[in-house]
Amino acid sequence: MSLLITVGxxxxxGGRELGRRLAxxxxxxxxxxxxxxxxxxxxxxxxxxIEEVSxxxxxPLFPIHYGVSWSxxxxxxxxxxxxxxxxxxxxxxxxxxSSCVIIGRAADYVLRDxxxxxxxxxxxxxxxxxxxxxxxxxxxxxxxxxxxxxxxIEKNRRSFYDFYANATWGAKENYDLLINTSGQDIKELANxxxxxxxxxxxx
Amino acid sequence: MSLLITVGxxxxxGGRELGRRLAxxxxxxxxxxxxxxxxxxxxxxxxxxIEEVSxxxxxPLFPIHYGVSWSxxxxxxxxxxxxxxxxxxxxxxxxxxSSCVIIGRAADYVLRDxxxxxxxxxxxxxxxxxxxxxxxxxxxxxxxxxxxxxxxIEKNRRSFYDFYANATWGAKENYDLLINTSGQDIKELANxxxxxxxxxxxx
Numbered sequence: 015m016s017l018l019i020t021v022g023x024x025x026x027x028g029g030r031e032l033g034r035r036l037a038x039x040x041x042x043x044x045x046x047x048x049x050x051x052x053x054x055x056x057x058x059x060x061x062x063x064i065e066e067v068s069x070x071x072x073x074p075l076f077p078i079h080y081g082v083s084w085s086x087x088x089x090x091x092x093x094x095x096x097x098x099x100x101x102x103x104x105x106x107x108x109x110x111x112s113s114c115v116i117i118g119r120a121a122d123y124v125l126r127d128x129x130x131x132x133x134x135x136x137x138x139x140x141x142x143x144x145x146x147x148x149x150x151x152x153x154x155x156x157x158x159x160x161x162x163x164x165x166x167i168e169k170n171r172r173s174f175y176d177f178y179a180n181a182t183w184g185a186k187e188n189y190d191l192l193i194n195t196s197g198q199d200i201k202e203l204a205n206x207x208x209x210x211x212x213x214x215x216x217x
Numbered sequence: 218m219s220l221l222i223t224v225g226x227x228x229x230x231g232g233r234e235l236g237r238r239l240a241x242x243x244x245x246x247x248x249x250x251x252x253x254x255x256x257x258x259x260x261x262x263x264x265x266x267i268e269e270v271s272x273x274x275x276x277p278l279f280p281i282h283y284g285v286s287w288s289x290x291x292x293x294x295x296x297x298x299x300x301x302x303x304x305x306x307x308x309x310x311x312x313x314x315s316s317c318v319i320i321g322r323a324a325d326y327v328l329r330d331x332x333x334x335x336x337x338x339x340x341x342x343x344x345x346x347x348x349x350x351x352x353x354x355x356x357x358x359x360x361x362x363x364x365x366x367x368x369x370i371e372k373n374r375r376s377f378y379d380f381y382a383n384a385t386w387g388a389k390e391n392y393d394l395l396i397n398t399s400g401q402d403i404k405e406l407a408n409x410x411x412x413x414x415x416x417x418x419x420x
Contacts, residue, residue: 136389184389186339192395206413210405 017042017113017214018130020122022175022184025167026142026160028195029135033115035204040211043114045105052104057097067094068101069118071173098178113215118171122188123179131211134189139164141196220245220316220417221333223325225378225387228370229345229363231398232338236318238407243414246317248308255307260300270297271304272321274376301381316418321374325391326382334414337392342367344399 019036023029030046037044053064072094102124105116109128116125122132137145139161146160175183186192193203222239226232233249240247256267275297305327308319312331319328325335340348342364349363378386389395396406 134389138390186337186387186389186395186397187341189395190397190399190401192389192392194389194393196393198393202413202416206409209412210409213405 017211018109018125018128019115020130021115021117021133021135022122023135024137025164026145027135027137028145028200030117032135032200032204033117035201036207037115039204039208043112045108045114046117049101049104053097053101057100059097064097067097069174070170071177120175120179132189134184134192136194138196220414221312221328221331222318223333224318224320224336224338225325226338227340228367229348230338230340231348231403233320235338235403235407236320238404239410240318242407242411246315248311248317249320252304252307256300256304260303262300267300270300272377273373274380323378323382335392337387337395339397341399
């Protein structure tokens with residue numbers, strides 16, 4: 015049986031970097047944007063629409079948001095739940111193919127029958143602001159704007175998770191390990207995690 | 218600066234074993250019952266009284282509970298807050314002496330100015346029951362009795378922590394790492410943690 019590690023993460027917590035480094039250390043696959051790309055290839059929806067709904071609670075259909083006409087007008091939620099279903103199929107296929115790390119998308123819940131090891135990565139607000147500032151190309155952005163952005167994205171992730179998993183995003187009972195990256199070195203964290211997971215990899 | 222690791226833990230989660238193994242791996246001091254022994258040596262109270270109050274929310278004085286007469290009858294809480302203060306002094310002394318692991322007693326909050334690395338160890342109920350059963354000498358104890366015991370002890374720890382730290386016991390914002398031991402190997406967890414902490418030890 016292959017090893018599946020899922021990573022839930024607050025925005026700006028470094029969860030993606032941690033997942034990436036962990037996958038590199040373990041020489042296993044890593045899936046984040048790759049899932050989006052597969053969705054664009056395998057559904058009739060535009061990349062923009064998919065990006066909007068792939069980690070958000072279902073919203074009623076607004077035709078302007080996606081690229082193709084949609085016949086099933088009786089169910090205005092159907093394109094976003096359709097994306098959700100397709101996304102789940104893609105993640106399952108990835109997880110069954112080989113050991114891997116999957117970022118976000120309620121993969122911990124969706125693939126629960128595959129017994130993933132479920133990480134949740136978080137940080138305090140000052141750390142998240144600092145991390146966002148590091149990767150933001152606009153040096154004039156204010157802290158207030160960054161905080162607003164963090165809160166908006168986390169609100170989406172939270173309602174997506176809570177809606178589909180019927181559980182609370184970031185609540186410890188849904189995870190195996192919750193990592194506060196505030197003031198911590200992500201590289202060292204990834205190294206220690208690799209030591210923990212190494213014996214579980216198929217030889 | 219020495220390394221201080223604090224361990225909050227649910228009852229039956231294996232937090233104590235994890236802390237013990239981690240201290241062993243790092244060759245640093247480990248304090249749990251040792252704090253109780255120091256309290257018995259350094260206060261006028263009986264061991265039984267200290268065991269009862271050292272990790273509980275202050276309760277009014279009941280003379281039957283402790284071994285010596287107490288003059289300050291105007292403040293019925295004073296013996297338990299007295300134990301709390303003395304316990305804090307002892308923990309601070311221990312933490313300043315050398316790198317160490319301290320179990321429970323809101324050490325993460327009490328010694329926050331020493332910048333501890335704050336672990337919280339938890340598990341699901343079936344795992345906690347199984348662990349309690351392993352170490353319980355009575356093979357006839359029922360699951361119901363074990364659950365009652367777990368809930369009673371955790372209620373004490375929770376109200377102790379919430380009262381003194383004015384924060385929520387087990388809530389992720391108060392910790393650096395939260396470890397779910399359900400189905401996990403404590404020894405392997407302790408090994409991986411040691412890899413993470415090793416570089417932080419004074420050379």
